[in-house]
Amino acid sequence: MVIPLFFVFTFLVASSQASVQDFCVADLKLPYGPAGYSCKKPSSVTENDFVFSGLGVPGNTSNIISAAVTPAFDAQFPGLNGLGLSLARLDLATGGVIPMHTHPGASEALIVIQGIICAGFIASDNTVYFKTLNKGDAMVFPQGLLHFQINSGKGSALAFVSFSSPNPGLQILDFALFKNDFPTELVSKTTFLDPAVVKKLKGVLGGTN
Amino acid sequence: MVIPLFFVFTFLVASSQASVQDFCVADLKLPYGPAGYSCKKPSSVTENDFVFSGLGVPGNTSNIISAAVTPAFDAQFPGLNGLGLSLARLDLATGGVIPMHTHPGASEALIVIQGIICAGFIASDNTVYFKTLNKGDAMVFPQGLLHFQINSGKGSALAFVSFSSPNPGLQILDFALFKNDFPTELVSKTTFLDPAVVKKLKGVLGGTN
Amino acid sequence: MVIPLFFVFTFLVASSQASVQDFCVADLKLPYGPAGYSCKKPSSVTENDFVFSGLGVPGNTSNIISAAVTPAFDAQFPGLNGLGLSLARLDLATGGVIPMHTHPGASEALIVIQGIICAGFIASDNTVYFKTLNKGDAMVFPQGLLHFQINSGKGSALAFVSFSSPNPGLQILDFALFKNDFPTELVSKTTFLDPAVVKKLKGVLGGTN
Amino acid sequence: MVIPLFFVFTFLVASSQASVQDFCVADLKLPYGPAGYSCKKPSSVTENDFVFSGLGVPGNTSNIISAAVTPAFDAQFPGLNGLGLSLARLDLATGGVIPMHTHPGASEALIVIQGIICAGFIASDNTVYFKTLNKGDAMVFPQGLLHFQINSGKGSALAFVSFSSPNPGLQILDFALFKNDFPTELVSKTTFLDPAVVKKLKGVLGGTN
Amino acid sequence: MVIPLFFVFTFLVASSQASVQDFCVADLKLPYGPAGYSCKKPSSVTENDFVFSGLGVPGNTSNIISAAVTPAFDAQFPGLNGLGLSLARLDLATGGVIPMHTHPGASEALIVIQGIICAGFIASDNTVYFKTLNKGDAMVFPQGLLHFQINSGKGSALAFVSFSSPNPGLQILDFALFKNDFPTELVSKTTFLDPAVVKKLKGVLGGTN
Amino acid sequence: MVIPLFFVFTFLVASSQASVQDFCVADLKLPYGPAGYSCKKPSSVTENDFVFSGLGVPGNTSNIISAAVTPAFDAQFPGLNGLGLSLARLDLATGGVIPMHTHPGASEALIVIQGIICAGFIASDNTVYFKTLNKGDAMVFPQGLLHFQINSGKGSALAFVSFSSPNPGLQILDFALFKNDFPTELVSKTTFLDPAVVKKLKGVLGGTN
Structure with a gap:
């Protein structure tokens, strides 16, 4: 042991006022900007801010x-804010x-846990590019591209996915086209779908116009 | 004039071997990576590398x-490589x-020139979010989201658009779904469209399966 | 049509509290940071936030x-905030x-519309690197470098430009040197211009000292 | 159906030479740079490039x-190259x-699958900040900080982790200090550990000097 | 001189409300986020915000x-906020x-000034990778990796270092392991150090448990 | 000591083929791209790649x-490649x-060593924004803006500067305007300087046209 007992504890003073670099747990009540939410005061951060149990259900x-x-994005899991995943x-x-669907702002990686x-x-x-994945297989979906997952087995299936952003976004094709007040005429013109088809899907999904 | 004639020209030597920072005109024949194409040798770069006339047609x-x-992405306009637009x-x-359609990797801004x-x-x-735009109006489309443009006037219309990436990508919804060999059954399952509708559109757009 | 009428609308719940990823319309009254302005509340965003008519004048x-x-940067066109152009x-x-002039924080692409x-x-x-551009020609100016545009035709000319940042900045050389209280002696020492030349330009441009 | 049969298939030509934006499957034999590996030719990319089965073992x-x-970084799973996770x-x-240990270039998120x-x-x-995690619990470890995982249950445990970079790096503290030829004197001076302690651990871990 | 006296001073109006791009001097009292501190109002910024004298002591x-x-990070030198170093x-x-020690969020470059x-x-x-550096020698330490500096001369030594982030963070290995309430059992399990060694160092450095 | 002697050394296998994340020493002979130079093979990297002695002269x-x-950019100091400073x-x-002058792609921080x-x-x-700096004073110059340094003392002065990029670029105003074949007429038109002044400076600095 080479350190005498009279070691001076405070010889190095790190930036004491705010630890921007280490982490930035989201304070959902403060203003937020293009890079994410404002940070919770470090003094009120606990280990619970870095743990999320919602994915176990x-x-x-x-x-x-x-x-x-079941998403664990920054709005649900504030400890992820600013950390890039x-x-x-x-x-x-x-x-x-x-x-x-697409994630407008992130790539995705999936791991099959069951099924x-x-x-x-x-x-x-x-x-x-599509493939049948078994337990333990991983697949990556590049940013912003249309993709899908189908249970192609006999029992139920479970997968966990991760994203390259704390807020990847999620645009589900059918909801984007049919679950809103986007006029049928415009949907039809921009998708080549017959107005009757559009109206039917709007009816099913709760869209209007 | 405060400078004597015997000024020494070379007192400052900038990085001479390669000007990575200024620009990186794409050399489409070299390997490329996640950040874009490899750079053309500076000695062979001319003003023409920074000019593109294809948008005038x-x-x-x-x-x-x-x-x-008509795209002017980095593959068409190599001078844009690495410059972020x-x-x-x-x-x-x-x-x-x-x-x-979507651009998986970029936001877009449009200016109406005519119509x-x-x-x-x-x-x-x-x-x-949609609006009728007149000559001179600009609109922005955030990254990765579905968007469209329709000529809603009586004559022809012209617009120029810019993107926040040298290679924004372009995924046209109908082409993605129907202009390939993506099995009808999978298209139907993942879009809620009736197989007959899918097959019809595949027929129109040249898709198979 | 493969979807029964009893479709459950809310099976997928996207991050509901704030849509950081999709867009971040600038609220010019809130604090702003290195990544841009704070975001306007999504509930008060309308299609008008994404449209700007000032470039038509x-x-x-x-x-x-x-x-x-005529700039359409984030301060003028809040819908651009955080979108990278x-x-x-x-x-x-x-x-x-x-x-x-230079844009300290962005590359620029120009399209000639007229002249x-x-x-x-x-x-x-x-x-x-300079060239005479005709209608429809595009040119790119790499980030931070001195550049210029001159009407070299007989009538008036019009161009639209885009930038790789929502706030590219704009430093006009003559204004930076002569339209302020920067002491003539320092301007002269750092530009090699004769003090008399500096004083004359300061007089023209409204600079002092 | 609103599309006539004589639809012109090729009205839109995306950047045909290289699809830099969509993805960049690593070609481990080509030069690589700060942003990752060079891309495999799109024509030789298959669905298998986006799937990795090694995590199932x-x-x-x-x-x-x-x-x-068991890592699935870009060197093991080339489809991840350039995708940010x-x-x-x-x-x-x-x-x-x-x-x-630390990951010098990435934040980490962990999900407990078993145990x-x-x-x-x-x-x-x-x-x-530490906590006991059960099946389904997730925890995030901010970039570059020392962290650890211990099986605190009675049976075996399994977790999957994701990183905010395709190549997060991995620096294991004991290996960094003791499993190399780093002179004992320097290890001791910079860690306050007694030289005898250092030498003992070097012996165990295969270090020299 | 080619400019007449009646020059119109205000022909170009830069973004007047806020100069986000030029600089963002930190206002330590406002909320901060993942990209750094909020900006001080430009009207109250002076030359003193860009100067720091603390490194002279x-x-x-x-x-x-x-x-x-002695750090000059953004918390000590607010003018650095958002400027990447x-x-x-x-x-x-x-x-x-x-x-x-490590800097979780930055690479470092060192220059020896004395010794x-x-x-x-x-x-x-x-x-x-280690080397003995003399006056004027520079060395770079890649992001997030363990590194150290030892005075290996006879007199005192002085060096200045720069970082690739305004808030690089600083994690000193011994402090991280021993100067806190991290239970001895966990330290021992995760570092292979004997509990007695851990307890001794905790004693020296002021740690508990 | 809690580790038995039969410790298995290789239980963790980091990405073995290439250490992209840790560092990327520039190989100036390979192709380079927007993110910097290609990396030297890790096996041929030594401690000397991370040390540069040129700043001592x-x-x-x-x-x-x-x-x-005297620059120590990536072209002179290859170990800096990809490290952001x-x-x-x-x-x-x-x-x-x-x-x-300006640095088109980086912010700068200066420390006065002498004078x-x-x-x-x-x-x-x-x-x-300007100020007289004494020994030990630091000043920051935001990205892309015109700046200068003058020895305002009686003896010689020495300063070290750091940049937020491995290749910050360097555009010296007078050289950009007068030390090339940029036609006098265009220089004059775009700077408001009298053609005679331009020609004189071109003569001094070696420019033509």
């Missing part, structure tokens, strides 16, 4: 798609489908 | 959508439509 | 340079000149 | 720490420990 | 390590040591 | 400005001046 798949997505849980009951999942994405040149 | 709108997009020209004949254009985008919460 | 060129720049309009009457413009930039190794 | 925990880390699998047998794990990190101000 | 080396670090001063009396310093860092593959 | 100030800049040495003999230096920069709104 299966999502409710008693719905038409027999699937559920986030998580989500995918539950797919038998026959379940996470329909075609069999057929997952894929479509590239800008319209090539489709 | 109207796109051919003799097609079903009566519209055309790119351009494109939109031509819309009467009734023309740039159908629903009247109805443009809009759909946010992650399914809110649709 | 010709700038007033009745001045000594016979030219005008901005716009401006250049009006050049006959003989008009946008004098030597003939001689534009160029100077690289770090003092090489000058 | 339990790591060998028959070692002194009764634990194993990566993955790893942690296996901890009974009593297993992932010893104190009970005590995990924590140490902040710059020397505060320790 | 030798640090107090009358301590057990005979060394001192910061500074510090290292004083090493005879025999002085800056012990093993002789042995400096080094340890890479992820456990290779140690 | 005073620059030659026997020139008209009685000053010299670089260095330079400023020597100013009595009366020496580093004339008005008295008057330094300043000009903001986009034409405000000049």
Whole structure:
């Protein structure tokens, strides 16, 4: 042991007023900007800010798609704010489908925990890359591209996904097109879908106009 | 004049071997990476590398959508490589439509040069923001979100757009879904569209399976 | 149509409290930071936040340079905040000149809409890249370098420019040197210009000292 | 259906030569740079480039720490290159420990799949944040900080982790200090550990000098 | 002189409300976020905000390590906020040591001003790179890796260092492990150090548990 | 000591093929891209790649400005490549001046080592921030703005500067305007300087046209 007992404890003073660099737990009540939420005061941060238990609870798949997505983005898991990544849980009951969607601001990586999942994405040149994934298989979905996950096994399936941003966004194709007041005429003109098809889907999904 | 004639010219030597910082004109034949193309040798760069005349030529709108997009991304305009922005020209004949699409890696700003254009985008919460734009109006489309442009005037329309990346990507919804060999069953399952609708659009757009 | 009518609308809950990722319309009254302005509350955002009509109005060129720049940066066009790009309009009457300037924080791309413009930039190794641009020609000016635009045609000229940042900054060389209280002695020492030349330009441009 | 059969397929031409933006599957044989590996030719990319099965295989925990880390960084999973994230699998047998370490270039998020794990990190101000995590619990470890994971349950434990970089790096404290030829005198001087302690650990870990 | 006296001064209006791009002097009382502190109002910024005199004062080396670090991070030097770099001063009396540490969020470059310093860092593959530096020698320490500096000359030594971030963070290994309430059992389990060694160092450095 | 002698050394295998994350020493012979130079093979990297001795040698100030800049950018100091910072040495003999210049791609921080230096920069709104700096004083110059350094003391002065980029670029105003073949007429038109003044400076600095 080479250190005498009279060691001077405070010879090095790190930036004491605020520890911007280490972490920035989101304070959802303060203003936020393009880089994320404002930071909670370091003095009120505890270990609980860095832990999130919501992903341990299966999502409710008693719905038409027999699937559920449970996000752990910065709004749900404030400790992620500013750290460049986030998580989500995918539950797919038998026959379940996470329909075609994009994350406008992030790439995604998926790991199958249980069951069999057929997952894929479509590239800008319209090539489709899809594969059947088994337990332990991982797949990556590049930023902003349309992608999907389907339970292609017999039982239920579970996967965890991570994103390259604390707030990846989530745009579900059918919801974007049909679950709002976007006029049927414009939807039809911009998607080549017949107005009758559009109106029917709007009816199903709760859209108007 | 305060400088004597015997000024020593070379008192300051900037980094002489390569001017990485100033610019990096793409050499399309060299390997490229996540940040863009490799740089052309500075000694062979000329003013022409920074000029692109392709946007001065109207796109051919003799097609079903009566519209055309002419890109000036880094692959077409190598001088943009690494500089964080790119351009494109939109031509819309009467009734023309740039159908629903996304740019996976960039935000977009549009300026109407001629005619009247109805443009809009759909946010992650399914809110649709759209407006009729006149000559000189600008609109911004945030990164990765579905958006569209429609000629809503009586004559032809022209717009120039810029992107926040030298290679913004372009994923056209109908092409992504129907202009490839993506099996009809999977398209249907992930979009809620009836297989017959999918097959019809695949037929129109040249898709198979 | 494969979706039954009892579809459960809310099976997927996106981050509901704040949509940081999609967009961040600037609230100019809130504190701002290195990444831009704080975001306006999503509930008060409308389509008008994403549209800017100021670029449709010709700038007033009745001045000594016979030219005008109309910016659409984040301070003028709050919808651009955080999206990585901005716009401006250049009006050049006959003989008009946008004098030597830099954008400290962005690259620029220009498209000629009307007239003939001689534009160029100077690289770090003092090489000058300039060219006469016609209608439809585009030119790119790498970040932070001195550049200029001159109306080299017979009538007036119009161009739109875009930047790789929502707040590119604008430092006009003559204004920086002569339109302030920067002491003549220091200007002279650091530019090699004779004090008499400096004082004359200060007089013209409204500078003192 | 609003599209006539004579639809012109090729009205929109995306950047055809290289799809830099969509993805950049690593070609490990080409030169690489600060942003990652060079990209494999798009024409030779298949769905298999985006899938990695190595995380499905339990790591060998028959070692002194009764634990194993299986990385899926860009070098192992080339499809991740340039996409801003990566993955790893942690296996901890009974009593297993992932010893104190840092990832110099990334934040980390962990999800417990099986068992009970005590995990924590140490902040710059020397505060320790640690907690016992159960199945489904997630924890985040901010970039560059010392952290650890311990199997604190009775059976084996399994966790998957994700990183905010395709190549997060991994610096294991004891290996950095003792498993190399770093002279004992320097280790001792810079860590306050007695030379005898250093030499003993070097002996155990295979270090010299 | 080519400018008439009636020059119109205000032909160009830069973004007048806030100069986000030029600089963002930290206002330590406002909320801060992942990108740094909020900006002080431009109207109250003076030249003094961009100048810091604290590095001119030798640090107090009358301590057990005979060394001192004086930081000029954004919290001490608010003018650095958002500008991507910061500074510090290292004083090493005879025999002085800056012990093993990391900067979680920045690379570092050091210049020896006086004396002789042995400096080094340890890479992820456990290779140690170290060298004896003389006056005028510079050395770079890549982001997040363990590194150290030792006065290896006969007199005192002085160095200035710069960082690639306004808030690089500073994690000193011994303080992180022993100067807190981190339970001895956990320290021992995660570092392979004998509990007695841990307790002794905790005693010296003021740690508990 | 808690580790048995039969410790298994290789239980953790970091990414073995290439250590992209730790560092990327520039190989100046390989292609380079927007993010910097390609990396030297890790196996041929030594401690010397991270050390640069060129800043220890005073620059030659026997020139008209009685000053010299010695850069340690990535082209001179390959170990800096990809690490986000670089260095330079400023020597100013009595009366020496580093004339008005910009760094297009980086902010700068200066520390006075010897002598008295008057330094300043000009903001986009034409405000000049300048101050006389003494030994130990530091000053920061925000990215891309015009700035200068003048020896305002009686003896020689020495300063070290750091930049927020491995290749900050350097555009010296007078060289950019007068030390090339940029036609006098264009210089005059874009700077408001009389053609005679331009020609005289071109003569002094070696420019033509």
